[in-house]
Amino acid sequence: MSGLVMPKPDDATMRRRAEIVADMRIIVPGEGVVDATNEMRAFESDGLTAYRQLPLVVVLPETVAQVSRVLKYCNDRNIRVVPRGSGTSLSGGALPLEDAVLLVMSRFNRILAIDYPDRIVVAQPGVTNLGITIAVEQEGFYYAPDPSSQIACSIGGNVAENSGGVHCLKYGLTAMNGEVVRLGGNHLDSEGYDLLGVMTGSEGLLGVVTEVTVRILKKPETARALLIGFPTSEQGGQCVADIIGAGIIPGGMEMMDRPAIHAAEDFVHAGYPLDVEALLIVELDGPGVEVDHLIGLIEAIAYRNGSTTCRISQSEQERLSFWAGRKAAFPAVGRISPDYYCMDGTIPRKELPRVLAGMRELSGKYGLGVANVFHAGDGNLHPLILYDANVPGELDKAESFGADILRLCVKVGGVLTGEHGVGVEKRDLMPEMFDQIDLDQQMRVKCAFDPNHLLNPGKVFPQLRRCAELGRMHVHRGQVAFPDIPRF
Ligand SMILES: Cc1cc2nc3c(=O)[nH]c(=O)nc-3n(C[C@H](O)[C@H](O)[C@H](O)COP(=O)(O)OP(=O)(O)OC[C@H]3O[C@@H](n4cnc5c(N)ncnc54)[C@H](O)[C@@H]3O)c2cc1C
Known part of the structure; x- marks a missing residue:
């Protein structure tokens, strides 16, 4: 990069x-x-x-x-x-x-409507993610998708990046030619093609989001968390797969590896066990009786997978302390390395041990450390590659290391991004995942919204790609086709 x-x-x-x-x-x-x-x-x-x-x-x-x-x-x-x-x-x-x-779009910062009976909020795109929850929390509601950046990131940006598991969105947008289009509405389904799905995660390449309607949820009656330690990451990974396999969908399920556990514990003293290779935080929310029942099931699954510690939060304060280390994991890693580079890829959950082993190998190859924090429930990895930008060549090395991690994710059946998008960062890795036909097809969608390729060019698509020739470049005797088109 x-x-x-x-x-x-x-x-x-x-x-x-x-x-x-x-x-x-x-x-x-x-x-x-x-x-x-x-x-x-x-x-x-x-x-x-x-x-x-x-x-x-x-x-x-x-x-x-x-x-x-x-x-x-x-x-x-x-x-x-x-x-x-x-x-x-x-x-x-x-x-x-x-x-x-x-x-x-940051001056579009107003909440336009709150509809409790329909459980929706209509917001301008510059409203922050957290701003939506703040607007409805006095009535006992909240907006569920919660990227760690929620205090700052905008809901329009969340739509464009499909961030933090954003779902149930209905929004309006303005296309490149200035046309104002409304997709969806308060209803759950809409007629015609699913253009809402096309827009979500389109990274500013198809149109500008000017209004967003999101679904809000009633705050759960109870929330409790388990802190579970494992001697190997394989066992932690298997426990995650078994929890999901048992039909349990926790409110949150996060995992950290040894370097991340130690960095977080040194920083916030959350009381994490230091003799484990993998630490799992599982949160359950809902009616108290259901939460208690599920805690029992998860305890048993963890035990079967060889957990060496299992603590269950007994108070709200303790639940928050379990999360304190996880939430501070990124700044904590910032204390142990001058710089770190946060990657984002997604893998099938069962491949976690293989990918972790592969990352250890790559860490040796590049001579750079790596700490891992995962949204384990959905197989979304955030490897933090440790480097020093002041050492010549280390940034390049960190980037190559990151690219190899993403190649590994794709190789095991995963994808290049979980929630941070492709942008410029992963643009040139797209051919690892998509062949020419896939990319051409995606470009045709882009052309339908923005035929002149003026919206956010240079992002997402890997190479010379424009609607005119869909990026295929055959150079015959040094004569470049479409010489007017900028090469990038
Ligand atoms: C500390 C930190 C923690 C993070 N944690 C998470 C996390 O847990 N989960 C997660 O998913 N992400 C996370 N992110 C990434 C980031 O916050 C999200 O991608 C977020 O959705 C970006 O929103 P934004 O408003 O800042 O968008 P921007 O950064 O301004 O833009 C992001 C993309 O969206 C496009 N865009 C923005 N607004 C619009 C609009 N109105 N219409 C059309 N296109 C638009 C831009 O062109 C660009 O391609 C984190 C970032 C940081 C810095």
Whole structure:
């Protein structure tokens, strides 16, 4: 990624910058346009901070009509647009382009409707994930998908990244040509193709989300957690598979390996056992009787899988202390290494031991440590690769190590991402998972929404790909087809 190739800036757009900025000020009057270099610095990267780029101009619209006009203006003049929510993406999805308008949705920060009987909230896309729960918690409701970044990340960004298991979404969006489209509504199903499914996780490549309707849930009566330690990660992994296999769907099921356990314990003193290779936190929520019954079942499954410790929270304080270490795992790892690189891949649960063993091998090959934190219940891995950015070549090594981990995930039947998206980070690994036909088909969907390839180019798709020729490049006697198309 440090050698990442991005689309070549369009000279004509760069030459017209002053005119474009002036036109943006007409469309979004007031303080909605930022063009001074020092002020645009705040937007030059997202959560993938190894990579930075100043945009052409930053535009912060406040109304759907403004979004629509900005997109139409850019579409008519062949100007690229990068949508951005709160900029917490860990895969570089919101990374600006030098010749693109950065369309920041953070001023869309209002909750538009709360409907308790239908259990839905309609929000503007810049509302934070946590902001939705805060708006309804006094009535005993909450919004379930909860990425760790929920205090900052926007609900529009969550839709674009399909974050934290977002589901039951219905939203409105604005397509690249400025058309306002409503997909879904308060009802659970909608007529026609499932365009909602197409938009969810589309990483800002198909349209700009301008309104989101989410389903809220009643807060569970009880929540209790188990802290279970295993002498090997194989046993921990098998326990996870057996819990799911028994038909139990816990409210949360997270696993940490030895380096992560030690780092977390040193940091927050959560009372974690230090003599285990794998630690599982399983939370059960619902009516008290059901929770007690399931705790008994899980205890038995853990015992059958050779657990050496099993603690059950006896109070809310103890439940929170079980989670304290897990929630602090990332900053805790930050204390044991100058830098770390957080990967994100998903595997079939039963492959956990094999992938962990493979990661240990790769760790030896690259000479870099790795600590593991998993959303074990859904097989989503977050290996944290430890490196020192001040040592020449270590960032490159960390990136190659990360790419090899993702290749391993795909090899065992998994996928390149669990929740952080493809962005620029995993773009060039897409052919590991998809063949040419798959990628062409995905590009055809992109073309249906954005035929001029102006929305968030350089992200997700691995190589020269544009609607005109779907990326296939046959070079005959040095004559490149479509010479006008930027190569990236
Ligand atoms: C500390 C930390 C912890 C994290 N933990 C988790 C986690 O537990 N689970 C998880 O899933 N993710 C996690 N993330 C990643 C990140 O928070 C999510 O991907 C989040 O959904 C991004 O939202 P955002 O508003 O910051 O979007 P941005 O970073 O601004 O953008 C992300 C992508 O969405 C597109 N986009 C943003 N808004 C819109 C819009 N309105 N319309 C169309 N496209 C749009 C952008 O073009 C970009 O491709 C974490 C990040 C950090 C920094």
